[in-house]
Amino acid sequence: MKSYPDVLADLINCFRKLPGIGEKSAERMALSLLELSTDDVETFAASMIDSKNNLHTCPICGHITDKEVCDICSNEKRDKNVICILEDYKSVFAFEKAGNYNGVYHVLNGLISPIDDINPEDINLASLVERVSKLDKPELIIALKSTIEGETTTLYIKKIFEGKNVEISRLSYGIPMGTEIDYLDEITLDRALNDRKKISE
Amino acid sequence: MKSYPDVLADLINCFRKLPGIGEKSAERMALSLLELSTDDVETFAASMIDSKNNLHTCPICGHITDKEVCDICSNEKRDKNVICILEDYKSVFAFEKAGNYNGVYHVLNGLISPIDDINPEDINLASLVERVSKLDKPELIIALKSTIEGETTTLYIKKIFEGKNVEISRLSYGIPMGTEIDYLDEITLDRALNDRKKISE
Numbered sequence: 241m242k243s244y245p246d247v248l249a250d251l252i253n254c255f256r257k258l259p260g261i262g263e264k265s266a267e268r269m270a271l272s273l274l275e276l277s278t279d280d281v282e283t284f285a286a287s288m289i290d291s292k293n294n295l296h297t298c299p300i301c302g303h304i305t306d307k308e309v310c311d312i313c314s315n316e317k318r319d320k321n322v323i324c325i326l327e328d329y330k331s332v333f334a335f336e337k338a339g340n341y342n343g344v345y346h347v348l349n350g351l352i353s354p355i356d357d358i359n360p361e362d363i364n365l366a367s368l369v370e371r372v373s374k375l376d377k378p379e380l381i382i383a384l385k386s387t388i389e390g391e392t393t394t395l396y397i398k399k400i401f402e403g404k405n406v407e408i409s410r411l412s413y414g415i416p417m418g419t420e421i422d423y424l425d426e427i428t429l430d431r432a433l434n435d436r437k438k439i440s441e
Numbered sequence: 442m443k444s445y446p447d448v449l450a451d452l453i454n455c456f457r458k459l460p461g462i463g464e465k466s467a468e469r470m471a472l473s474l475l476e477l478s479t480d481d482v483e484t485f486a487a488s489m490i491d492s493k494n495n496l497h498t499c500p501i502c503g504h505i506t507d508k509e510v511c512d513i514c515s516n517e518k519r520d521k522n523v524i525c526i527l528e529d530y531k532s533v534f535a536f537e538k539a540g541n542y543n544g545v546y547h548v549l550n551g552l553i554s555p556i557d558d559i560n561p562e563d564i565n566l567a568s569l570v571e572r573v574s575k576l577d578k579p580e581l582i583i584a585l586k587s588t589i590e591g592e593t594t595t596l597y598i599k600k601i602f603e604g605k606n607v608e609i610s611r612l613s614y615g616i617p618m619g620t621e622i623d624y625l626d627e628i629t630l631d632r633a634l635n636d637r638k639k640i641s642e
Contacts, residue, residue, distance in 0.1 A: 243537035245507040251492045254485040258473045271531055272459045273489060274496065274505070281493040284455040285486035288474060291452045292482040295475065304475070306446040330472055336444035 248274075297329075300371070302347035302364045304329045312336075312344055319343045323371070324381045325397065327351055327390070331383065343381070346371065351389035352396055358389075360396055368397075372406060379407040386413055386431070412437075449475075498530075501572070503548035503565045505530045513537075513545055520544045525582045526569070526598065528552055528591070532584065544582070547572065552590035553597055559590075561597055569598075573607060580608040587614055587632070613638075 244252065248270060255266035273281060297303065298310035305311065312318060312332075322343030326332055332345050350363040372378045382397060384390035394410055401408060413431035415424060424432075445453065449471060456467035474482060498504065499511035506512065513519060513533070523544030527533055533546050551564040573579045583598060585591035595611055602609060614632035616625060625633075 243534055245496060245505065245512070247488070247492045247495050247507045248505070251488045254481075254488050257477055257481060257485070258470050259476075260469070260473070267534070268461070269459050270492070271534075272461070274492060275460075276458055276493075278493055280455075280458060281489050284458070285489045287448070287452045287455050288482050288486045288489075291448045291471070291475060292477075292479055294448050295446060304446065304449075306448045311446070333444055333468070333472075 297347070297349070300367075301345050302329075302349055302367070303332050303345055317342070321375050321377050322379045322381065323368075324383055325368070326383055327385065335383070343379075348384075348393065351384065351387075352393045353389045354392075363393075365397070365400075369400060372401065372404075377407075380409070382408065382410040384410075498548070498550070501568075502546050503530075503550055503568070504533050504546055518543070522576050522578050523580045523582065524569075524572070525584055527584055528586065536584070544580075549585075549594065552585065552588075553594045554590040555593075564594070566598070566601075570601060573602065573605075578608075579606075581610070583609065583611040585611075 244267075251270040251273070252263075252266045255261055255269050256263065261269070273284075276284070294306045295304045296306075298305045298313055300309055300313040303310045303312065307314070319342055323346050324335065324341060324343055325346045325348065326335070327348055327350070329347050329349075332347060335341050335345070346364070346368050348363045348365065350358055352358060352360055352363065372380070380397070380401065382394045384394055398408055412435040413428065414435055415421065415428070415432050421429070445468075452471040452474070453464075453467045456462055456470050457464065462470070474485070477485070495507045496505045497507075499506045499514055501510055501514040504511045504513065508515070520543055524547050525536065525542060525544055526547045526549065527536070528549055528551070530548050530550075533548060536542050536546070547565070547569050549564045549566065551559055553559060553561055553564065573581070581598070581602065583595045585595055599609055613636040614629065615636055616622065616629070616633050622630070
């Protein structure tokens with residue numbers, strides 16, 4: 241069935257390359273794009289290329305940035321002794337949106353996964369060791385997902401810094417906000433139980 | 442709160458200009474775009490500009506096309522005597538997807554709306570009159586939405602061709618597929634009743 245003009249079909253295919261965009265959404269977005277002004281479309285196209293070309297990883301923490309060093313690492317008000325370890329830069333944005341964290345980050349850009357042949361040297365770990373060695377009173381907060389890869393990486397990091405006077409914690413596992421207890425899967429429930437918090441004095 | 446690098450914030454704003462894309466979706470799409478290869482991003486950007494620049498309206502029917510005359514008007518197998526009248530080119534794609542229609546189209550690119558000061562001469566109607574005048578046995582199928590503007594336009598078209606030996610019909614109003622009768626709004630129910638179809642012999 242050939243119903244779209246070629247250039248439009250190409251554009252729809254481009255939108256479909258974005259994760260989570262199905263055929264229907266891609267069509268809707270491509271058609272909407274045609275309704276923007278020529279200026280807006282040109283700005284949009286230029287902005288795509290700018291983002292792709294001008295963003296690179298921060299040499300200190302591995303987050304993406306358009307500056308030499310990212311805004312978080314260069315912010316004097318952030319506590320450089322507290323480093324939150326994350327899998328990817330998307331998680332940094334999530335943390336920054338939550339807005340309550342005043343330390344810095346370290347983005348691994350991956351997780352250790354022997355099955356996929358991703359070893360400790362394949363992720364951004366070496367620079368973490370160097371970074372921590374320069375700190376007076378380092379504290380690491382490991383915020384990785386609770387999968388085999390996330391936990392393997394957590395354990396590996398714990399092992400690297402063993403006996404080196406580094407305070408290490410991980411995020412608590414537990415019940416997400418607003419979720420009914422009876423809808424929780426068994427593993428989450430089990431972990432929420434293990435991570436339970438004392439509320440009595 | 443400034444958490445995104447400037448170029449990325451710009452890109453997110455571009456995505457937000459697409460109708461129906463909220464902040465969360467725009468962020469998700471901009472971040473996904475960064476994960477495409479540089480080649481893919483360049484193709485995407487070029488494709489946007491190509492679509493915007495190379496698509497124009499078909500001089501015969503008003504549909505969008507990247508050729509001189511659109512694929513539907515230039516298709517010898519389509520019945521040129523049957524013209525389906527639509528509000529916009531998006532509706533043409535919807536009809537073509539349904540796939541059962543073998544006539545041609547006429548895209549009005551608007552509907553008559555005295556309130557918004559859109560008069561008959563502001564929409565693509567003059568060329569319809571000329572087009573129909575050249576046909577042997579013209580049949581018009583009016584497929585406009587059932588709003589005041591849609592119905593005003595339908596009545597206007599009916600009036601133009603009165604006494605000119607043109608067969609005119611409109612799409613039936615009625616119950617959409619899969620909808621429970623008790624969830625239908627009164628107007629739809631009333632119209633479905635008026636457009637009822639005899640099924641006895």
